């Protein structure tokens with residue numbers, strides 16, 4: 233089992249795009265087994281996860297925009313989130329907007345702290361399709377934000393302007409309304425990839441958490457191609473530290489991820 237990620241990782245990391253500061257806010261590193269992956273072959277396992285496990289993490293990202301806005305993309309479990317925000321000098325009441333990729337608990341539980349709304353001054357942006365699929369836990373959490381909830385339709389073929397300089401794009405399949413966000417040349421891709429070591433070289437591998445595994449694979453292939461064609465940086469909610477890097481084709485229908493320094 234590789235501990236390289238856990239021993240060197242920190243919970244925050246800052247990356248600058250042309251106009252914005254992006255801050256990784258990690259709930260921590262983890263090693264996951266591969267039992268939930270769909271479409272593995274003995275050859276893929278031998279090549280990418282010989283110990284039947286892969287490194288991962290649970291992350292949210294803070295965007296500090298050129299316009300002086302503090303934007304949170306997802307909120308993680310909400311265990312380390314508030315310590316992380318404190319360590320970078322942003323108090324929860326200074327968050328102006330919340331952009332939510334999808335409604336799984338590891339992305340939205342941090343919207344609530346001590347049984348109450350954690351971000352009292354923030355608008356909450358969520359795709360209309362995702363809202364329509366909300367389950368009991370999500371509806372309860374979203375209820376705290378009902379007066380500040382903004383439902384939108386993300387761009388389908390190209391990104392649509394959403395908030396400040398941030399754009400949105402549909403990436404459906406992991407959940408019915410899963411949405412990615414783009415600022416400058418950085419994509420924050422939510423759960424486009426869960427098990428990086430496996431799904432980067434073999435993006436056709438799905439995971440049982442996908443509400444529609446086939447659509448999730450199609451969206452992943454389309455988005456990875458878009459990222460490579462547009463030479464974008466990528467940040468992901470389950471990528472190990474520092475969770476931001478470059479994607480390149482590996483020349484064999486798969487991809488290679490290179491973390492930023």
Ligand SMILES: [Zn+2]
Pocket residue numbers: 336338339423469470
């Ligand atoms: Zn997730």
